Amino acid sequence: MTDITHTDLVFTDTDALRPVTPQEKNWGSFAIFNVWANDVQSLFGYTLVASLFISYGVSGWTAFLALVVAGLFTMFLVNLSGAAGEKYGIPYPVFARASMGTAGSKLPSILRATVAVFWYGVQVYFASTALALLFRLATGYSGGAEFLGLNTVDWIAFLVVWAFHIVIFWRGMGWVETFLNIAGPFVYAVMIGLVVVLWIKSEGQLLHYAQTIFANPEGTWRTEFTGFIAIIGTMIAYFAAVMINFSDFSRYAKNKKAMTRGNLTGLPLNMILFSALALLTTAGAAALYGEQIINPTEIVERTDSVLLGVIAAFTFFAATVGINLVANFVPAVNGIANLAPERIGFRKAGLITSALALVIGGLWTALISEIGISGFVNTLGATLAPLYGILIVDYYVIRKQQLKRDDLYNMEGGAYHYTNGWNQHAVIAFALAAVFSVATVWVPMLSALDGYSWVIGAILGGVIYYWRAKPALVH
Numbered sequence: 001m002t003d004i005t006h007t008d009l010v011f012t013d014t015d016a017l018r019p020v021t022p023q024e025k026n027w028g029s030f031a032i033f034n035v036w037a038n039d040v041q042s043l044f045g046y047t048l049v050a051s052l053f054i055s056y057g058v059s060g061w062t063a064f065l066a067l068v069v070a071g072l073f074t075m076f077l078v079n080l081s082g083a084a085g086e087k088y089g090i091p092y093p094v095f096a097r098a099s100m101g102t103a104g105s106k107l108p109s110i111l112r113a114t115v116a117v118f119w120y121g122v123q124v125y126f127a128s129t130a131l132a133l134l135f136r137l138a139t140g141y142s143g144g145a146e147f148l149g150l151n152t153v154d155w156i157a158f159l160v161v162w163a164f165h166i167v168i169f170w171r172g173m174g175w176v177e178t179f180l181n182i183a184g185p186f187v188y189a190v191m192i193g194l195v196v197v198l199w200i201k202s203e204g205q206l207l208h209y210a211q212t213i214f215a216n217p218e219g220t221w222r223t224e225f226t227g228f229i230a231i232i233g234t235m236i237a238y239f240a241a242v243m244i245n246f247s248d249f250s251r252y253a254k255n256k257k258a259m260t261r262g263n264l265t266g267l268p269l270n271m272i273l274f275s276a277l278a279l280l281t282t283a284g285a286a287a288l289y290g291e292q293i294i295n296p297t298e299i300v301e302r303t304d305s306v307l308l309g310v311i312a313a314f315t316f317f318a319a320t321v322g323i324n325l326v327a328n329f330v331p332a333v334n335g336i337a338n339l340a341p342e343r344i345g346f347r348k349a350g351l352i353t354s355a356l357a358l359v360i361g362g363l364w365t366a367l368i369s370e371i372g373i374s375g376f377v378n379t380l381g382a383t384l385a386p387l388y389g390i391l392i393v394d395y396y397v398i399r400k401q402q403l404k405r406d407d408l409y410n411m412e413g414g415a416y417h418y419t420n421g422w423n424q425h426a427v428i429a430f431a432l433a434a435v436f437s438v439a440t441v442w443v444p445m446l447s448a449l450d451g452y453s454w455v456i457g458a459i460l461g462g463v464i465y466y467w468r469a470k471p472a473l474v475h
Helices: 029-040 043-055 060-088 106-139 152-170 173-201 206-212 221-244 256-289 296-302 306-337 346-363 374-398 424-442 444-473
Strands: 003-006 009-012
Touching: 029 173, 029 256, 029 306, 060 221, 060 256, 060 374, 106 152, 106 221, 106 306, 106 346, 106 374, 106 424, 152 306, 152 346, 173 206, 173 256, 173 306, 206 256, 221 306, 221 374, 221 444, 306 346, 374 424, 374 444, 424 444
Parallel strands: none
Antiparallel strands: 003 009
């Protein structure tokens, strides 16, 4: 087993939270681009973007512009949160120790990991539906008897996809990067193919449909602007979880230029391309089939093309596995490892994550999807907003982008041990700001702020933390 030494600290190569070595910092801008490409391109990502063209009663161009602006704003935020990871080679749970404390970082880590583990299990299930679709297209077999809402084909597909995830992570982050680099471009190729099919079926009128199909004859400047802001807020909330733990990925970037260039192409430019394809596809389907379809699998089925169906099944599988690795698996593993870093390495944390995913995904159809779990998950997600504000204010405003890396790994003392490992200023700021963020989920009179809750929660967390912490921490 290889030892990796940093000054007076020694790490083994199974330590999930250790700083990456210079040799491991080999992700170029294309790899960072594909982190975002896979985050956007899932079945849920397409459905969300397509629904935004329909749900807010705005024109297609207004929705399209809002998506691009959301991509630019998200790019700015992840460049901030990812800088420390790129500079010091550290993952998010370690970065959080600077603001929350060496023990206090377990709080944001486990909150992020809990959300990630839940969605990891759900996405394993959704990826398995693409594999089951492929099997049915190839064999014509419907599936057999059902157990817990899944038939024989569904269960086989689910277990195969679950095992496939284990194979990928067991090989290490190098295999994760390779899979993302393959899946990202392949998804775009199939989406472009779907647009071509709809273009032919519409006799070249697809652009005309895209300009007129979402027009709201009763729309005003005010309704357009309100919808514009709401779409931006929705997309920021969609990316919120990855924004806070982006250092989990940026630590593998070759340099800061590779990270920022990858974020530029991966977010605003990726959003332009993906949103344009989603706009054309959704508009074409609405014009050709007489209804607004936001699920791409339904559109594929309507085309009556077996070849496109088979290719699309592969694509949806790759896209869903891709986002699972990006948005769910890595933060879940790092968060679980941070609970006991001396005993839980990358592979052990991955197996724990996989075991929980097996239960969540297997029970999704029969139980979990029926009990209103979204409120629970949205509550956990709302608590992440103040943590982002605290993290950024601590790193940029108070510490001026300077960290003592060895002290981040000193669990018994050092600059970030504070009071028994907890920074009370950060905990208080988090608690106060989180009350508001969570209230937007549960309090009806605050429901109008739901689209803005993440931004407001992040600002509140940062402001309260600065007000309390600056006198104590500035030396």
